[in-house]
Amino acid sequence: MSGPSALLDRISDDLATHGLFARGVLCLDGETSAPRLADGAAARSIVLVGPIGGSLWPAFEPWRATRSDRGGDHPLDAWSKQILNAVAETHGATAYFPSDQPYQPFQAWAKQAEGLKPSPLGILMHPQFGLWHSYRGALGFSQVLDEPLKPDTVSHACDHCVDKPCLSRCPVNAIGPAGFDVRACRAHLATEAGQAGCMQSGCLARNACPVGEAFRYPGPQLRFHMQAHRHMQALGPARNSQIRLPS
Numbered sequence: 001m002s003g004p005s006a007l008l009d010r011i012s013d014d015l016a017t018h019g020l021f022a023r024g025v026l027c028l029d030g031e032t033s034a035p036r037l038a039d040g041a042a043a044r045s046i047v048l049v050g051p052i053g054g055s056l057w058p059a060f061e062p063w064r065a066t067r068s069d070r071g072g073d074h075p076l077d078a079w080s081k082q083i084l085n086a087v088a089e090t091h092g093a094t095a096y097f098p099s100d101q102p103y104q105p106f107q108a109w110a111k112q113a114e115g116l117k118p119s120p121l122g123i124l125m126h127p128q129f130g131l132w133h134s135y136r137g138a139l140g141f142s143q144v145l146d147e148p149l150k151p152d153t154v155s156h157a158c159d160h161c162v163d164k165p166c167l168s169r170c171p172v173n174a175i176g177p178a179g180f181d182v183r184a185c186r187a188h189l190a191t192e193a194g195q196a197g198c199m200q201s202g203c204l205a206r207n208a209c210p211v212g213e214a215f216r217y218p219g220p221q222l223r224f225h226m227q228a229h230r231h232m233q234a235l236g237p238a239r240n241s242q243i244r245l246p247s
């Protein structure tokens, strides 16, 4: 079999052994903001790639253990690049990564491809996986792919959540209607209480969300992401000040 959906099946097979999934597909209609392919042309389709719950951890952890440098300063990015650059080469795609600058609009892509909306934390809410999902990269293609994974309508769980525990669990109120106060969050993480709380068990606000609890990351992965969040290099004012969340 050939054609766009067969291509997607082959990509999905290649990703599955690494605990990664083709999360969604979106087509770009020759937009000027479309990311560039390796040959300089605008990408016509994007396949979003990411884990579901802790699915990547059983592949990532053993990989990291074999590296003499433990994967370097950004091990998850290094691992993702190794896998996705190879998958991209196999399938004639160009790979993009969420932490590479200039930032590609991964969340905007996910909204379009998967119909997701932001939770009060800024992280996109998935109807099944809750806040326990992310994006490790995207594959850009010169051809227009089918969008078989695109849902018609997606229920946004936060619309039906009356208590919104995510808004009241942060020990330093770093999350509120005005946005996410990164500075307050990081200052707390450096304290004894922060070390014993969020650094140990993961962001308490994120943990408070009742949606997709079965997909919560395993403890070592939660701690890994909190370390990364705490130590992420400040690259500009937005990183260290009050961040206004999307509407």
Ligand code: B12
Residues within 6 Å of the ligand: 097, 098, 099, 103, 104, 105, 106, 107, 108, 109, 121, 122, 123, 124, 125, 131, 133, 134, 135, 136, 180, 182, 203, 206, 225, 226, 228, 229, 232, 238, 239, 243, 244, 245, 246
């Ligand atoms: C910079 C950045 C941060 C910065 C600041 C965010 C900001 N807006 O400036 C900091 C370091 C604070 C941060 C923190 C986290 N981030 Co962040 N971050 C990014 C990054 C690299 C760029 C965002 C950006 O500027 N995009 C450029 C614009 C043009 O793209 P966009 O899609 O249109 O932008 C949307 C987002 O910026 C969003 N937004 C705005 N403000 C905030 C604030 C937060 C905290 C988040 C998560 C999103 C968000 O609204 C925009 C419109 O939709 C993205 C990856 C990416 N390339 O998108 C990840 C990304 C948004 N982050 C992500 C995550 C998971 C986190 C953390 C939970 C990670 C962690 N280690 O715990 C924390 C949140 C802390 C918490 N409360 O739990 C995920 C979100 C996945 C999802 N399910 O939605 C992304 C997509 C990375 C990924 N690999 O999947 N992040």
